[in-house]
Amino acid sequence: MEPLEFHSGKVCPLNRANVDTDQIIPKQxxxxIERTGFGQFLFFHWRFNDDGTERSDFVLNDPDYKGSSILVAGDNFGCGSSREHAPWALADYGFKVIIAPDFADIFYNNxxxxxxxxxxxxxxxxxxxMQKAVDGLTLDVDLKQQTIQASDGTITSFDITPYQREKLINGWDDIALTLLKEEKIAAYESAN
Structure with missing residues (x-):
């Protein structure tokens, strides 16, 4: 996992509430089992027609939002099943930050x-x-300071647990956290 201390990116507004993981990445x-390659299927049924052509009425197909790395979404984002493929698809597409009023707990942690x-x-x-994104909005997200500065100069603070903050800043996934204790694990194994 790559460290994330600061991110500046263009905002893509997804003005929908209750976006579930089946909509984020359909079951088919x-x-x-790889974590990569899922971005092409992100929001598949919203992005594409039955014949595979892009739907011009979906925000990710709008040229103004190409290259966006911050998704601003409606309430209860990531509800539904617990599939870890949903964050894999979002990350593979290029989203580094997702902002919403609330998230489903399992999605949030995944x-x-x-x-x-x-x-x-x-x-x-x-x-x-979301409204400002229509005219082009960039957000500077500073995880160390726990602030977001909009391109209009306004600064907003946000909360995150110290544990999650440290993991993201250092790029530690669960395996990396285990490897930090490799010496203690080896000592325990050799003693038993």
Whole structure:
């Protein structure tokens, strides 16, 4: 997992509430076990017509939002099943930060474990950023300071647990955390 201390990126507004993991990554694309290659299937049924052509009415297909790395979404993002493929698809597509009023608990934790900074933010602030994204909005997210600075100069703070903050800043997934204790594990194994 790559360290994430600071990220500056263009905002893509997904003005939908209750986006579930089946919508994020449909079930027919879950046959792979690698964590990569899922971005092409992100929001598949919303992004593509039945014949495979892009739907012009979906935000990710709008040229103004190409290259966006911050997704600002509606309430209860990531509800539904517990599939870890959802954060894999979002990360593979290029999203580093997701901001919403609330997240489903399992999705929230899966996203953090996969290096995506998920930020719970006041609904009015989320709506404001969605509106400003129409004219082009960049956010500077400083995880160390726990602040977000918008391209208009406004600064907003956010909360994250110290544990999750440290993991993201250092790029530690669960395996990396275990390897930090490798000497103690080896000492225990040799003693027993």
């Amino acid at each position: 694309f879950l046959k792979r 996203a953090l474990k996969n290096g995506i900074l998920v930020i719970k933010m006041d609904e009015q602030q989320v709506k404001s950023w």
